[in-house]
Amino acid sequence: MSSPFPGNIATPYTPPFNVVRRYFIAATVTFILLNGMMLFSYQYLQGFHFQPRLLAFVHMAILGWATLIVMGAMTQLVPVILETSLYSVRIARWGLWLYLAGVFGISGHFWYFAIKGSGMISSAAFAFLAVILFVINIAITLLKVKSMNITVAHIIASIFYLASVATVGFILSINLGYPFINGSHLKYLSLHAVLGFGGWFSMIIMGVTYRLLPMFTLSYTYRTWPGWTAFWLVNIGIWGIVVEFLLQRPFYSSVLIAIGLFMFSYQVVLIMRGRMRKSLDIGLRHAMLAYGYIPVAALLGLYIAMSQSLPVIKQRFVLIFGFTVIFGCLTFLIIGMMYKIVPFLVWFHKFSNKVGKEKVPLLKDMFS
Template identity: 40%
Template structure:
């Protein structure tokens, strides 16, 4: 029988997960500060040193760090087996952190030589350690579920993403790729965001959303359709990319991915519809906004595939920002507001229940502050999109400032939880 909690006897010590989450949150604040400080440089074509640096700080330091921590916590719980090695999780953290810092500073300083490539090697070593840890955990699983299959797929895409990232970095140092570098960069981004990150989001959502909303009595058929459609689409794009005259095949693969995401969103709707907990707390508010944004960016991506929108100012930056902030960052913040309070409470107070007064979960952070942060972040996302489209630098500075202050409030709340 599957656990209805995010912590069981299978879960690793909280300090392992906390380390990844704290690093991710610090990165989130830093990247928002950098956006605000360098707003004049965040415009035009996306293949620029500072934009590439901030993008990788976001995808590696904020998003991937969070996912690593979440997977170390959730994989043992969801699949009912101990983590293969807590020591490897600790070693991976430091190697990944060092590689991420080197990779980001390499792009920032336009140093695409040894600095960038050595950092890419470190990142690949960290991913290899993570893969060994996950495979070592997976082989002891006795009963698989749909979440497990999503996580296996995500792990495969992560490995592909890391290797491709190194090969692209090496191409900047010693060019060897005959096809346009930017075409491979686009493929790299698609595999990273859809294959690695979104497959984790999908799989974990089937566990977390029912738990947090107390949902029961719904069909899971749509989750299986989503799994196969997204994977078929991703494999198709990666294969047909290397063929000539591949427009129809690429469009077909894109439609498969979009259909898979639509099935996923329908599955989320079914779970949410059958909830017993009707109140929308702050974590759910963030998550709902994120899933709406996922639908919007999926539709956006489809339109991109069929219509040339390059004439719209900063259109690639708009799309990237909506994916990385509107969809992924809002989802991460929302889920952290659900996961971190429970883990911190369980770690500090579960053994004291009945022996002495302990705080309630709702007392672990200030929900009014969290709501202010929610409105700051949602306003920032809308305002940033408009600022890019109308090419207004002053508005962009204001929008980045809103997100920065929203991230500070979020960080204050998480630190409050950890210090309780």
């Protein structure tokens, strides 16, 4: 099946660059802070995962780094993909500050384990409201879609899971200070993780890949059935886990998610086989590393879901899984795509109107 995905990442439909730029800058600053915190508090990167410092690290990484930069990228790319204007630039602009207040509030309260009282709940409420506003903004923009394709399907699924994981997270923040949920808080935390890693991040990684990877590698003709198969397997697997969670049974449906992620890896192979641009620049090399970690993360997640091993051994695999997903899959892919997206956006907004009038730098000259 032919699958042309050529295009541009800046069109008349895109929002003002200063809006998207703030997301990227805020996420980058958070990432630097995160690495500084881990460097000087490395002793907390071990042991049981539900401990104050480690929870702060995870939420800084997931909310302040990965999710924040993806939100900025979606604000830029969704209008391009749909060939329509973003519903509300104002929501995108002011939602960022609300979100940052929530993220740093959550991370700070976890750092000191100040989970009682209104502080944690207020911070979680800020982040939750910002996420819901973002989802509404993207969802209303999606209503203008003219035709369904594999990327649009993944974006729709991703924002649904983002809203779901934010809702569960907000409920859990209330439960920390004022317990009201029957059963173990940690069991609900596992559902929170499945919706986040298996739903939100897997859907957006796959969807963005199907749009950007062919564009950057000049790959125009390849079969797309592995991508669609991955989409359905991962989604069916997630809903299967939700049912198994409610029935208090092992997460056997995680097998479907793992197979789906392997099918996605096969789709990436097909795209790369058909590429016209044979050499890989620094951005694509980062992306390839990220794609290489995805099957590893799938196997680790499957082991954690199915294993009956001793808690100490299983806990070690939970930490390895977390590092693989956050710093292997997500961080390498984000860095790789930022090497491709940011230089072009800066060049487009600073030099595109000067082409033919004066000497302008090439894209490769935009970074060293």
